[in-house]
Amino acid sequence: MSLADRLTLAMRIKGISQAALGESVGVSQTTIWKLMNGKTSSNRKLYEIADFMKVNLDWLISGDGEMENNHQKNEIEYIGNIKEGSIIVKGEAIMKTDGAFQMNEDFNGRLKFHSDDPNAFALKIKGDSMFPRINSGEFVVIEPNIIPSSGDEVLVRTKDGSNMIKKLEFHRDCTYRFTSINQNHPPITLDEDMVEKIMFVSAIVKSVRYLDTQDI
Incomplete structure (x- = not known):
């Protein structure tokens, strides 16, 4: 099942x-x-x-265990150790204004971070246009197989080749509306046919989690 x-x-x-x-x-x-x-x-x-x-x-x-949840909400259950793992770093996002970025694919390595999404990857952020939410030198983790909801931070890839990190405000009537992580920039609206892909940003990770390829 x-x-x-x-x-x-x-x-x-x-x-x-x-x-x-x-x-x-x-x-x-x-x-x-x-x-x-x-x-x-x-x-x-x-x-x-x-x-x-x-x-x-x-x-x-x-499918493990019984369907019914017999635990009370105030109970504490030991679930074992935090899972180990790493994900690929696909490049460096060189930030411009308003959450847009240019990709530097020469930067690679892996990030010590567990994800259940087999297609998860990370990008290193370079630049302060999303400060203080995301700092230069930190990594954002992208999980493409998770469906984002309103209020989630997302990586937006448009059909003209632009990349942006935004917050999804809504998706209705064949239209997306995004707000900027940096509140100094106004929201933007894009038609569905302008958007190639929207991917869920699941985490912001400090640089100490980065594993150089020589360390793997």
Whole structure:
């Protein structure tokens, strides 16, 4: 049984609709539909979905254990050591104004950071246009397989080759609206056909986590 099958089963048993579940955890009905139909298997809202439906998170994600969550919210459960791992650094983002950046693909290495997304990667930030949220020399972690929600920071790649790090404000009526991480810059609106890809920014990581290729 897949994650999609378990989610569909739990929703049927609990009597919860796609619209109700999406509204309760702050995502669109389309996002819930994609999870239920196996269009995606990675979403940062799975914890909130399991909590809302009162099902076991491990069961929902992997099928381990029983469906029902018998733990009380004030209980503390030992879940083991933090997972080890590293992800590839694909380059250096040389920041310009308003969250836009130019890529330097000569910079590489790996970042000591665990991600469940097999396609996760990191970019090193160079420049202070997103200070104090993101400082020069820090890394942003991108998880392409996670569907971003309103309020999430995202990497936006446009069809004309531009790259930006923004905050997703909304996506409706074939239009995206983004706000700048640096509040000195105004929001921007882009039509869907101008956008090549939007990827979830999952973390900002200090430079001490960087592993030079010679250290790997």
